[in-house]
Amino acid sequence: MSQAPAVEAVDVTREYQLGGVAVPALRGVSVTIRPGDYAAVLGPSGSGKSTLMHLLGGLDRPTSGTLRIAGRDVRELSATELAGLRNRTIGFVFQSFHLLARTSAVDNVALPLVYAGVRAGERRRRAEELLDRVGLGHRLRHRPGQLSGGEQQRVAIARALVTGPSLLLADEPTGNLDSATGAEVLGLLEQLNRESGVAVVVVTHDRDVAARASRQIRMRDGLVVA
Amino acid sequence: MRFAEAWRVALDALRANRLRSGLTMLGVVIGVAAVVVLVAIGTGAKQEVESQVQGLGSNLLLVVPGKVSFGNAPTVSPMTMTDVDTVARIAGGRDRLTATLSSGETVRAGVNSKFTSVLGVLETTPTVFTRALAQGTYVSRSDVDTGRRVAVLGYGVAQKLFGDRDPVGLQMDVAGVRFRVVGVFAKLGQSLGVDRDDEVHIPITAAQRLLGTARVDALAIKAADATRLDLLSAQVTGELTHRHPGTEFSAVTQDQILGVLGKVLGVLTGVLAAIAGVSLLVGGVGVSNIMLVSVRERTREIGLRKAVGARTRDVTVQFLIEAVLLTTIGGITGLALGIGAAYLVAALSPVPAAITWWAITLAFGVSAAVGIIFGVVPAQRAGRLDPVIALRTE
Numbered sequence: 001m002s003q004a005p006a007v008e009a010v011d012v013t014r015e016y017q018l019g020g021v022a023v024p025a026l027r028g029v030s031v032t033i034r035p036g037d038y039a040a041v042l043g044p045s046g047s048g049k050s051t052l053m054h055l056l057g058g059l060d061r062p063t064s065g066t067l068r069i070a071g072r073d074v075r076e077l078s079a080t081e082l083a084g085l086r087n088r089t090i091g092f093v094f095q096s097f098h099l100l101a102r103t104s105a106v107d108n109v110a111l112p113l114v115y116a117g118v119r120a121g122e123r124r125r126r127a128e129e130l131l132d133r134v135g136l137g138h139r140l141r142h143r144p145g146q147l148s149g150g151e152q153q154r155v156a157i158a159r160a161l162v163t164g165p166s167l168l169l170a171d172e173p174t175g176n177l178d179s180a181t182g183a184e185v186l187g188l189l190e191q192l193n194r195e196s197g198v199a200v201v202v203v204t205h206d207r208d209v210a211a212r213a214s215r216q217i218r219m220r221d222g223l224v225v226a
Numbered sequence: 227m228r229f230a231e232a233w234r235v236a237l238d239a240l241r242a243n244r245l246r247s248g249l250t251m252l253g254v255v256i257g258v259a260a261v262v263v264l265v266a267i268g269t270g271a272k273q274e275v276e277s278q279v280q281g282l283g284s285n286l287l288l289v290v291p292g293k294v295s296f297g298n299a300p301t302v303s304p305m306t307m308t309d310v311d312t313v314a315r316i317a318g319g320r321d322r323l324t325a326t327l328s329s330g331e332t333v334r335a336g337v338n339s340k341f342t343s344v345l346g347v348l349e350t351t352p353t354v355f356t357r358a359l360a361q362g363t364y365v366s367r368s369d370v371d372t373g374r375r376v377a378v379l380g381y382g383v384a385q386k387l388f389g390d391r392d393p394v395g396l397q398m399d400v401a402g403v404r405f406r407v408v409g410v411f412a413k414l415g416q417s418l419g420v421d422r423d424d425e426v427h428i429p430i431t432a433a434q435r436l437l438g439t440a441r442v443d444a445l446a447i448k449a450a451d452a453t454r455l456d457l458l459s460a461q462v463t464g465e466l467t468h469r470h471p472g473t474e475f476s477a478v479t480q481d482q483i484l485g486v487l488g489k490v491l492g493v494l495t496g497v498l499a500a501i502a503g504v505s506l507l508v509g510g511v512g513v514s515n516i517m518l519v520s521v522r523e524r525t526r527e528i529g530l531r532k533a534v535g536a537r538t539r540d541v542t543v544q545f546l547i548e549a550v551l552l553t554t555i556g557g558i559t560g561l562a563l564g565i566g567a568a569y570l571v572a573a574l575s576p577v578p579a580a581i582t583w584w585a586i587t588l589a590f591g592v593s594a595a596v597g598i599i600f601g602v603v604p605a606q607r608a609g610r611l612d613p614v615i616a617l618r619t620e
Contacts, residue, residue, distance in 0.1 A: 054614050060614050083536065088535075098530045103238075115535035115540060
């Protein structure tokens with residue numbers, strides 16, 4: 001465990017303002033994710049696990065505490081720098097896939113490379129390579145509507161990995177899939193974790209899903225309980 | 227994100243919602259087309275008037291009794307042929323001047339008759355005003371001196387009375403009095419709805435006898451050069467006022483006529499363009515409205531783009547380009563439509579139309595500007611969306 005953490009949260013809190021009242025979503029959480037980790041964030045809804053995922057992914061900033069992504073304190077980053085950091089170091093996989101509906105699989109996968117300033121030819125090449133890796137090399141030109149749920153989530157995983165991030169954050173990645181397809185998707189995440197060393201954090205309320213990870217982070221009422 | 231990429235994304239988004247994009251553009255299309263057509267008509271009318279006034283001949287001074295201004299009733303002229311001789315001396319010779327006496331009369335040849343403008347003239351008219359003959363000759367000096375009953379017909383009058391026959395040498399009636407046709411003017415056509423071929427010229431002396439008067443309505447002087455116009459104007463009006471105390475005389479140059487007409491037509495064009503501009507503005511509001519709807523509809527897409535690394539600026543630029551594309555495509559379509567409509571108006575009506583580069587540039591520039599102005603608010607709203615909230619939106 002000598003490697004620098006992919007992301008590190010130290011005593012992080014996050015409050016939301018609801019009608020002038022501060023509602024705490026995270027009340028002092030410390031989490032370290034190292035390269036190659038395979039962790040599950042487990043907890044009931046409202047426990048703060050989604051808020052934690054948004055913070056670890058640089059989509060949000062903590063109210064207090066220190067958050068370092070790839071060694072950089074997010075307090076010192078502008079919105080533009082944070083966007084660039086997200087682009088290069090974080091990959092997101094969502095429960096509802098979040099694919100662009102009118103766009104082919106290969107162009108969906110290539111989307112993060114558009115914001116990385118990669119040329120079109122190179123984008124296509126890398127997107128095709130990743131789709132091949134997730135087993136969709138034969139579905140390059142299909143649109144999301146022409147793909148099954150499991151295939152759509154594979155496209156989303158390929159998109160999350162296309163910029164070569166060090167951390168992949170998956171928010172209920174099997175939530176919209178039947179159990180067999182869900183198991184396949186988890187298997188794919190585990191395989192990618194083993195083969196390329198990308199850290200994977202799966203946010204879930206499903207104990208069976210969490211049990212497959214090498215490490216469980218249990219949350220309740222905005223705190224890490226185990 | 228590269229700029230070219232943003233254009234492609236924007237174009238894709240518009241294509242995905244063809245009907246909505248089309249309807250949104252329609253407001254801009256109609257606005258731009260209206261601006262182009264109305265400005266074309268205004269400009270065309272102005273050019274037409276200018277070319278006509280200039281086509282009369284150069285260095286002209288028109289002398290009439292009373293004040294020259296719009297809305298004033300014409301003054302009955304106290305001028306007679308002796309005034310013509312006096313003014314001719316001041317102007318430097320009889321061939322530098324012409325006099326007119328005009329009246330509306332019925333002319334007739336056989337069974338064909340026509341109510342037309344009958345002009346009593348001096349033989350110098352074709353040299354003072356540039357006027358070409360198609361057939362025969364013009365009124366001569368001796369015709370004027372003896373009050374001979376000869377007539378030169380406008381092309382339209384000749385057609386109406388004599389059809390395809392050569393009218394030179396034939397007889398006709400002017401207000402029931404027999405005249406002989408000596409010439410026919412070359413065809414001038416219509417301008418601003420006025421048939422310029424609808425007139426008959428007869429010697430002014432014959433006209434005076436026909437109408438039972440000794441008056442001369444107006445004088446036109448052709449100055450040797452433009453620099454003498456002002457001096458000549460003062461001399462002529464001074465002499466005429468001296469000879470007819472109590473009557474005011476006005477002498478106007480072509481430039482003055484052009485100035486007045488130009489101002490009137492300029493204001494008219496401006497008002498028309500402003501009305502059309504309002505419709506363009508309404509089109510812009512429509513674009514703004516649709517862009518706001520589009521931002522709301524695509525909240526999740528915006529959240530996703532931000533999650534994978536789009537900066538605020540990337541998203542703002544994407545939506546701004548979308549708005550500008552809507553209005554510029556609408557602008558180009560409107561431009562094509564407007565130019566087509568302007569040519570149609572020019573072809574089917576007596577109203578001339580002139581397409582000018584400045585009108586095209588203006589219409590296109592304004593439509594692009596409308597896109598930017600009315601796209602900015604929705605685009606900024608899109609750019610500022612919080613990705614966490616945007617991703618959660620269902």
